[in-house]
Amino acid sequence: MPFAYDYARPALTVDCVVFGLDEADLKVLLIQRDLEPFAGRWALPGGFIHMDETLDQAARRELQEETGLAKVFLEQLYTVSDIGRDPRERVVTVAYYALVRLGDHHVQAATDARNAAWFSADDLPRLAFDHDVIVSMALQRLQGKLRYQPIGFELLPPKFSLTRLQQMYEIILERPLDKRNFRKKVLSLDILEDLEEVEQDVAHRAARLYRFDERKYRQKINDGFNFEL
Amino acid sequence: MPFAYDYARPALTVDCVVFGLDEADLKVLLIQRDLEPFAGRWALPGGFIHMDETLDQAARRELQEETGLAKVFLEQLYTVSDIGRDPRERVVTVAYYALVRLGDHHVQAATDARNAAWFSADDLPRLAFDHDVIVSMALQRLQGKLRYQPIGFELLPPKFSLTRLQQMYEIILERPLDKRNFRKKVLSLDILEDLEEVEQDVAHRAARLYRFDERKYRQKINDGFNFEL
């Protein structure tokens, strides 16, 4: 050991709250535990950090290993350290949250054959450890951040209608928004590209499709404008 | 070891960005290192977490030990984990930031006789490790949070004038505010108690003193109002 220090070290893990959006609900991805403690209970995907990777890398690796998800939006959330949170021994966990497009990725059962499934964020089963607390924090963060950063697009397919965009905000913020005001506001921000294209295979008037123009967004941010919905 | 797991463990430390406010500047508290690496360089107060304390507790303990500060506002900031950030071995650090009232506490040299001193946040010396990055993050967080949470009061004495309050916002946000608009806004929030008392020993018209009414603030928050400056 290269320097004088003899404290015992807590184990260090990363856990990930993965959000997805379906037609009507915000979903959270959970893994069913096969081992004690909490065998059979649902839990957040996660695992131990390796010595040759950063926490971000560890979170991505675990996500890939346990759910098959790759290249998703991922951000650090909070580090939890309560003494008894793992009954086996002292574990400190760095929590992350991720946003994924439900269509893009089929969530695969983990390589080690554990069960993975999506649950509605407002109707979760009992979770292992203090994972319920972590999920609440992630939800709060998502709701807060959505107002002043355009992260919601990470949950939508690249092409979307304004109605769908509005639904996304309504689902996450848990309140209805006025259609005309929403459209006025979001179009005035001038960060959407009108694709001059409409939905296909719908049994009613088809909606125009838009794309989030990240280039334009960054430009505007640099010029000191601030997004807010 | 109570469960099967054979990964090596990174060392876990907490570091703390302590902010204070003097007449004209936002200050950061630093400790001068006496050991290699970075001997002689200034660094954030911090140290190793113990097995019987949470990260919050560790941050408070280190702050107390190294600077004599106790009972300050303290909040977790971010966990940094880059591979080479400590040249000796793998160290993961949970960064905190704290807000203290400069008048209240005389900062003492650390118990172990290291040097502690306040530096202007916009004119810091070269720091050890990646502490400059951590300080930038803390500053950003402070600026961001100040807009929608009344944390700035943690930097002011219990009784303060509106001018002083305005200065605090100007110093932290790094831009001038209009005096009349500021007063209109802050008084309309109705979270300050007019103490019916004025400054003493000033060579000009004395300013009324106010107090932040946290009770009233919490009440309003519950009733779903949102602070914003």
Place this chain on the structure above:
DNA sequence: TTGACATAGTGTATGTATGACACTATAAGT
């Protein structure tokens, strides 16, 4: 082919918040 249905798309009017702006009031010190 036409009518029913489902959703897309659109504008105005009113209230509320924001931002720019300059002078008078009061206390201490000489």
Place this chain on the structure above:
DNA sequence: ACTTATAGTGTCATACATACACTATGTCAA
């Protein structure tokens, strides 16, 4: 009493937020 230093105060114009209801367009089925 006058100088100095800071406290304290109001109006107007503009931008932004909110409330609100009807017409347009496409599919499908009778």
